[in-house]
Amino acid sequence: MKQALLVLIVFLTFWSCSKKELHTCDAEVFKGKLVRKGICMNYVIQFVDGALDPSLYEAEWIHPTDRQTYTNVFALESVCTFPNTIEEGDAFFFTLKNETENCAVCLAYSPTPDKKIAIKVCD
Numbered sequence: 001m002k003q004a005l006l007v008l009i010v011f012l013t014f015w016s017c018s019k020k021e022l023h024t025c026d027a028e029v030f031k032g033k034l035v036r037k038g039i040c041m042n043y044v045i046q047f048v049d050g051a052l053d054p055s056l057y058e059a060e061w062i063h064p065t066d067r068q069t070y071t072n073v074f075a076l077e078s079v080c081t082f083p084n085t086i087e088e089g090d091a092f093f094f095t096l097k098n099e100t101e102n103c104a105v106c107l108a109y110s111p112t113p114d115k116k117i118a119i120k121v122c123d
Helices: 002-016
Strands: 030-037 043-049 058-062 069-076 091-096 119-121
Touching: 030 069
Parallel strands: none
Antiparallel strands: 030 043, 030 091, 043 069, 058 069, 091 119
8 A cells, every 4th residue: 555655746747747847858948939930941930938148039029910929939040950740739848949040941931030049949
């Protein structure tokens, strides 16, 4: 009985840990959400949690086509390495990325905020 209780406590402890604590990134981690998945990797990401410098993202951005308002958003700059498994509405953890990327992407345009950030998604 005591062993079963111990196993349950250990399970609940690990289950209650947030993904932020279990990330694979080795730098400061932030939480984001893909709020708009535009054509040709013109993605809009909402900053959700962490100590990200407010000058890096737009406090409010209005999509010019449908006039929908988004808060705390930026455009994805690191389009070469952003996982294709993340869908609109999905939350994920990321770190800031300093390297530049060179990859082929189409040139079709979807509106995004003016501010862009290169990020690395944590596993």
